[in-house]
Amino acid sequence: MGAIITLCILGILLLYLGLFKMNKALLPVALVGLLVALGFTLSAWNTDAAPLYNGMVVFDRYALSFSALCIVVTALILLLSKEYFRNISEHIAEYYCLIIFSLTGALLVNAYHNFAMLFVGIEIMSVALYILVGIRKSDFASNEAALKYFLMGAFSTGFLLFGITLMYGASGTFDLGALRNYVTSAETVSPLFYGGVLLMLCGLCFKVGVAPFHFWTPDVYDGAPILITSFMSTVVKIASFVGFLRLFSTALVPLDAFWTPVLLTIVIITLFVGNASALLQSSFKRMMAYSSISHAGYMLFAIVVIGKNSVPSIFVYATAYALASVIAFAALILVKRMSGSDQFESFNGLAKRAPWLAFALTIAMLSLAGIPLTAGFIGKFMMFNNVMGSYNVTLLVLAAINAAVAVYYYLHVVVCMYFKNAEGAHAGHTTMMPAPINYKVVLGVAAVLTIVLGVYPDLLLVLFGG
Amino acid sequence: MNNLFILLLVPIVSAIVLCFVKNAGIAKWLALAASLLEIGLSVPFLCAFTPDASVQFEQGWTWIASLGIQFHIGIDGISLPLVLLTNGLVPLIVLSSFGKSYKGNFFALVSFMQAGLLLVFMALDGFTFYVGWEAALIPIYFICALWGGGDRIRINLKFFIYTFFGSLLMLVALVFLYNQGDTRSLEWDTLVALQLPESTQRWIFWAFFLAFAIKIPIFPFHTWQPDTYTHAPAAGTMLLAGIMLKMGVYGLIRWLLPIAPFGVLAYSNVIMVLCVIGIVYASVIAFKQQDAKRLVAYSSIAHVGLISAGVISWHEEGLQGAIIQMVNHGLSVVGLFFIIDILQERTGSRNLSDLGGLAHRMPRLAAMFLIILMGAVGLPLTNGFIGEFLLLKGLFDYNLWYAAVGGLTLILGAVYMLRFYQKAMLGPSQERYIVADIRGHEVAVLAVIVFFTLFLGVWPRAVLHLSEASVTNLLNQIKF
Numbered sequence: 001m002g003a004i005i006t007l008c009i010l011g012i013l014l015l016y017l018g019l020f021k022m023n024k025a026l027l028p029v030a031l032v033g034l035l036v037a038l039g040f041t042l043s044a045w046n047t048d049a050a051p052l053y054n055g056m057v058v059f060d061r062y063a064l065s066f067s068a069l070c071i072v073v074t075a076l077i078l079l080l081s082k083e084y085f086r087n088i089s090e091h092i093a094e095y096y097c098l099i100i101f102s103l104t105g106a107l108l109v110n111a112y113h114n115f116a117m118l119f120v121g122i123e124i125m126s127v128a129l130y131i132l133v134g135i136r137k138s139d140f141a142s143n144e145a146a147l148k149y150f151l152m153g154a155f156s157t158g159f160l161l162f163g164i165t166l167m168y169g170a171s172g173t174f175d176l177g178a179l180r181n182y183v184t185s186a187e188t189v190s191p192l193f194y195g196g197v198l199l200m201l202c203g204l205c206f207k208v209g210v211a212p213f214h215f216w217t218p219d220v221y222d223g224a225p226i227l228i229t230s231f232m233s234t235v236v237k238i239a240s241f242v243g244f245l246r247l248f249s250t251a252l253v254p255l256d257a258f259w260t261p262v263l264l265t266i267v268i269i270t271l272f273v274g275n276a277s278a279l280l281q282s283s284f285k286r287m288m289a290y291s292s293i294s295h296a297g298y299m300l301f302a303i304v305v306i307g308k309n310s311v312p313s314i315f316v317y318a319t320a321y322a323l324a325s326v327i328a329f330a331a332l333i334l335v336k337r338m339s340g341s342d343q344f345e346s347f348n349g350l351a352k353r354a355p356w357l358a359f360a361l362t363i364a365m366l367s368l369a370g371i372p373l374t375a376g377f378i379g380k381f382m383m384f385n386n387v388m389g390s391y392n393v394t395l396l397v398l399a400a401i402n403a404a405v406a407v408y409y410y411l412h413v414v415v416c417m418y419f420k421n422a423e424g425a426h427a428g429h430t431t432m433m434p435a436p437i438n439y440k441v442v443l444g445v446a447a448v449l450t451i452v453l454g455v456y457p458d459l460l461l462v463l464f465g466g
Numbered sequence: 467m468n469n470l471f472i473l474l475l476v477p478i479v480s481a482i483v484l485c486f487v488k489n490a491g492i493a494k495w496l497a498l499a500a501s502l503l504e505i506g507l508s509v510p511f512l513c514a515f516t517p518d519a520s521v522q523f524e525q526g527w528t529w530i531a532s533l534g535i536q537f538h539i540g541i542d543g544i545s546l547p548l549v550l551l552t553n554g555l556v557p558l559i560v561l562s563s564f565g566k567s568y569k570g571n572f573f574a575l576v577s578f579m580q581a582g583l584l585l586v587f588m589a590l591d592g593f594t595f596y597v598g599w600e601a602a603l604i605p606i607y608f609i610c611a612l613w614g615g616g617d618r619i620r621i622n623l624k625f626f627i628y629t630f631f632g633s634l635l636m637l638v639a640l641v642f643l644y645n646q647g648d649t650r651s652l653e654w655d656t657l658v659a660l661q662l663p664e665s666t667q668r669w670i671f672w673a674f675f676l677a678f679a680i681k682i683p684i685f686p687f688h689t690w691q692p693d694t695y696t697h698a699p700a701a702g703t704m705l706l707a708g709i710m711l712k713m714g715v716y717g718l719i720r721w722l723l724p725i726a727p728f729g730v731l732a733y734s735n736v737i738m739v740l741c742v743i744g745i746v747y748a749s750v751i752a753f754k755q756q757d758a759k760r761l762v763a764y765s766s767i768a769h770v771g772l773i774s775a776g777v778i779s780w781h782e783e784g785l786q787g788a789i790i791q792m793v794n795h796g797l798s799v800v801g802l803f804f805i806i807d808i809l810q811e812r813t814g815s816r817n818l819s820d821l822g823g824l825a826h827r828m829p830r831l832a833a834m835f836l837i838i839l840m841g842a843v844g845l846p847l848t849n850g851f852i853g854e855f856l857l858l859k860g861l862f863d864y865n866l867w868y869a870a871v872g873g874l875t876l877i878l879g880a881v882y883m884l885r886f887y888q889k890a891m892l893g894p895s896q897e898r899y900i901v902a903d904i905r906g907h908e909v910a911v912l913a914v915i916v917f918f919t920l921f922l923g924v925w926p927r928a929v930l931h932l933s934e935a936s937v938t939n940l941l942n943q944i945k946f
Contacts, residue, residue: 372597384641400634419619461532
């Protein structure tokens with residue numbers, strides 16, 4: 001709880017700093033605040049994890065580990081913001097405070113134990129994002145993305161609320177524990193409740209962006225400023241998954257015969273839609289958007305096959321995915337700053353101009369593709385393992401086919417960086433504008449972590465006690 | 467010093483160091499020193515190895531405790547020849563690139579690949595094996611695509627995705643096996659002891675087999691191979707043909723036979739037919755090639771077809787033949803690709819119609835070329851003879867007809883190889899070339915290969931006695 005309070009205060013503090021034109025202090029203050037929040041999160045690690053405040057929130061290991069992950073990723077993204085925000089707006093305090101508020105919402109979603117908190121958390125998280133997506137007021141793409149995101153977000157919140165209402169109507173409670181009792185003890189679960197489960201499923205699928213509820217994702221990810229895209233595709237996506245998983249693993253497991261086929265269909269559609277569309281993209285940013293859809297599909301495996309391994313596997317997968325995405329978007333910012341384009345062509349010849357940047361991006365792409373010795377492989381191995389535990393081989397073969405397809409578009413950018421030479425406008429540049437020190441730190445940390453977790457994943461897995 | 471891990475550590479450390487070496491002159495000497503150190507360190511293992519069926523020099527650590535995964539390596543009679551082959555060929559490959567001006571990053575990739583290959587040959591845990599399997603693929607992809615020629619981007623992407631798809635099928639099989647036992651484990655011992663039902667073994671067979679067959683490659687999964695071999699840089703082709711394809715054959719012996727014996731039994735006829743078709747088909751195509759590199763690439767498909775058939779034949783002679791022939795094929799194919807590289811460098815072409823009459827100008831090369839060629843063809847007293855003899859014996863015990871058709875490889879091999887020699891070295895001299903004979907590092911590389919070609923031809927027991935007990939044990943261990 002300390003972390004959430006810290007973040008609320010931090011957000012307001014950042015607004016005041018902006019008011020008094022102390023723009024230089026924004027980043028240090030935000031980082032210190034995040035550190036304090038991280039400290040609170042970790043210090044609560046071994047305490048008794050009973051639901052607090054009349055069962056509103058619960059800070060168990062599950063919530064705390066994902067909260068820590070969200071905070072760390074946010075810190076990495078904020079580190080990238082130093083140069084970035086100044087170029088697109090004057091009111092930079094708003095960015096920091098909105099991102100922090102959105103993170104607060106994410107932490108609430110991680111820890112909810114009551115539908116009221118789930119709703120409040122999702123709204124805090126999303127409303128801040130609606131603004132952030134459209135923050136480049138003069139840019140049409142940004143405006144369009146914000147409108148799309150807002151409409152779709154409102155729509156999905158409607159589904160979510162309607163689902164909550166139906167479930168409440170059937171069971172008479174918002175509390176996850178009570179819901180579980182209802183599901184296990186009621187002689188016949190009311191049909192209303194099933195309707196509620198389906199509607200919640202739709203609402204949450206909208207939020208995590210899986211097919212066929214994914215149509216907003218590419219446009220919004222494409223239109224939003226790159227840093228905001230990276231925040232959305234990591235922190236927000238992870239938090240939504242955590243909420244998703246908590247609902248189904250705590251309350252709805254006894255009904256799995258009902259929702260598993262639905263979710264399974266969604267997973268398969270998502271994998272194929274995400275991968276097939278990513279294949280066709282000519283823009284790196286859009287490719288990352290579609291790849292985030294297919295990764296959401298892999299992460300859904302953990303929910304389809306709920307068991308004791310769900311949480312560790314989704315945690316490892318999410319960590320690997322977040323680290324790789326941060327690298328990818330940081331590299332994209334640097335490349336776009338020089339070439340002005342986020343097409344694959346602007347990566348041509350990058351290995352010669354900026355060998356370390358190219359190397360870090362290669363590690364990220366290999367991790368996303370799930371090649372051994374990167375964190376992504378461990379995530380994929382655990383996911384596959386989950387699926388194999390309870391399902392037949394066919395599903396796994398489908399997943400493997402998709403993983404093979406994915407290699408094609410992840411290697412596309414590697415091919416551009418290493419095997420193609422820059423042409424046209426920036427052919428003459430032999431060296432790239434040197435990356436600012438904060439980018440070097442973020443890229444270095446994320447790349448090293450990707451390798452370290454790939455070689456020795458026990459560092460993370462030990463959190464969940466084996 | 468008999469800690470096996472040190473053999474993995476040396477190439478990894480040298481790869482990291484070489485990353486930072488920009489100077490081509492320093493890089494190549496450093497790479498050579500590291501690879502010589504590695505072969506030097508392998509010698510004590512050879513001396514301390516007792517040729518019985520046991521797994522020796524085992525090293526095991528818990529890798530991922532919560533998943534029950536071990537880092538487990540060790541050497542037995544089947545893996546020792548391949549470990550020595552890898553460590554022996556890498557210095558030759560490094561030395562063969564002395565004429566080029568590769569920077570440190572090239573040799574770093576070679577060293578890293580060496581570590582991956584060694585991990586594959588030493589692994590006694592499925593996870594360890596898979597990590598090595600993929601770790602060897604990444605560097606060779608970069609070597610081929612960065613320094614290759616032709617349509618290198620498209621060709622190597624095809625190669626990568628093709629082999630990666632195979633690996634993923636193997637991963638599916640491994641994950642399945644991981645979930646079968648009472649305790650979650652991918653240890654080789656555990657997997658072999660599983661005794662899966664016959665129907666399960668059938669699909670497990672295909673999942674593993676496709677991964678290995680693509681790597682080897684066995685007809686009809688060979689379509690990536692000729693292009694990749696032809697357009698890779700010389701050192702890349704040597705790594706691919708000399709060592710990497712042995713990963714696939716080794717996988718067949720080490721993992722496929724003991725884990726899915728019923729699958730092998732059920733489909734051995736199908737595989738046999740594929741191998742035999744591959745032998746004849748690739749030999750015929752090799753005969754029609756004008757590009758020398760492509761010719762040797764196709765000849766490689768024919769040779770590995772016979773090796774795989776020997777493995778699938780499931781007789782002691784066949785398996786023994788496969789092991790010694792892997793070593794032989796590694797030696798001869800590295801020699802042949804190096805000779806082609808020398809010819810191309812001297813004359814600017816590797817097209818057979820452009821070459822001719824070089825024997826007069828390059829007598830040393832001509833002599834060494836002939837010996838290596840005879841080894842590849844399988845002439846008695848060269849290394850190829852004993853390998854092909856054993857393989858055909860294994861095939862013969864399996865089925866007379868497969869042996870009869872597979873035996874064509876001897877005749878066809880002689881035909882296309884001798885045609886290669888004749889077109890390149892004999893005939894009227896092409897006056898427009900001003901070529902010098904081989905010298906320095908070129909002589910050194912070829913001399914080593916020639917020495918081992920003759921040595922193993924005269925005394926094949928040097929390899930065979932290492933693997934004999936392990937092969938017998940493997941065949942006895944497989945239970946139905």
